[in-house]
Amino acid sequence: MRDLEKSFGDVHVLRGVNFDVAPGSIFALLGSNGAGKTTLVKILSTLLAHDRGTADVNGFDVASQAGEVRESMSLTGQFAAVDQILTGRENLVLVAKLRHLDNPGAIADSLLERFSLTDAASRAASTYSGGMRRRLDIAMSLISGPPVIFLDETTTGLDPEARLEVWRTIRDLARGGTTVLLTTQYLDEAEQLADRIAILHDGRIFANGTLSELKALLPPARVEYVEKQPSLKEIFLAITGQGRSRDTKETS
Secondary structure: OEEEEEEEOOEEEEEEEOOOOOOOOEEEEEOOOOOOHHHHHHHHOOOOOOOEEEOEEOOEEOOOOHHHHHHHEEEEOOOOOOOOOOEHHHHHHHHHHHOOOOOHHHHHHHHHHHOOOHHHOOOEHHHOOHHHHHHHHHHHHOOOOOOEEEEEOOOOOOOHHHHHHHHHHHHHHHHOOOEEEEEEOOHHHHHHHOOEEEEEEOOEEEEEEOHHHHHOOOOOOOOOOOOOOOOHHHHHHHHHOHHHHHHHHHHO
C-alpha cells in the first residue's frame, strides 16, 4: 500500500496508509473497532474502491488488475461462510466444483486431512464447534491454493480453546508458504502470531515493525522482583490439557 485513502462522505476512514507484507509471512493489522481494518481489507480484496493511493496484491494492482488479484487471494471474514446443512466434505466439494477444479472429492479429502476434520467429514456443519467451523471456513478459502489470504478478525466470538485451534491453523499456513494478512483487535493474537505488526489508529499507521522493534519504542523495562502468579491463560491450558498436549507434540 502506498498513501491509500478512503472516505465515506465527510468521514475519513483511511488517511494515507503505507505498508508492505513479505511473502510467506504473517502480518497483523492491529486496531480497535472503527480503526479502518475491514475497510482496508475490502479494498485489498477488490470489494471496495479506494479514493487515492495505490495497492498491490501479489504484484497486481487492485484497481486496474482486479481479476488477477481475485485469483491470487482469498478472504475469510468475521463470520464463517459454511453451509450449515451440508456436511464438511460437501461444503468443500461444492466450492471446488464452483471453481471448476478437477477431482473435487480428492481436493476435499486432502483439505479435511490437512485441517484435522476427516473424522467429522460426514457430519453436518451445524454440528461443528466454533473452532471446527472456522477451520472448515479457512479450508474452503484455500481450495484453489491462493498465495495470499486475508483473515479479517477471524477469531472474534470464539472461545479460548477454539482461538488456539485457529492460531495453530494460521501458523501452519505461513509455514506452508502462504502470505497471511490478519486483522485483529486482540493484542495477544498479534503478539503470538505475527512476524510484523502494524498499529492502525484513526485511519493511519502509527507504528509498524516486529514485536521487538515495537517494544523498543517504549522506555527500557525496570527490573523488579515480584511474586509470579499463573496467568489466566496458563490456568486455562492446565485445566483443559491443551498445554500438555502441545508440549507432548513438540517433544515427539
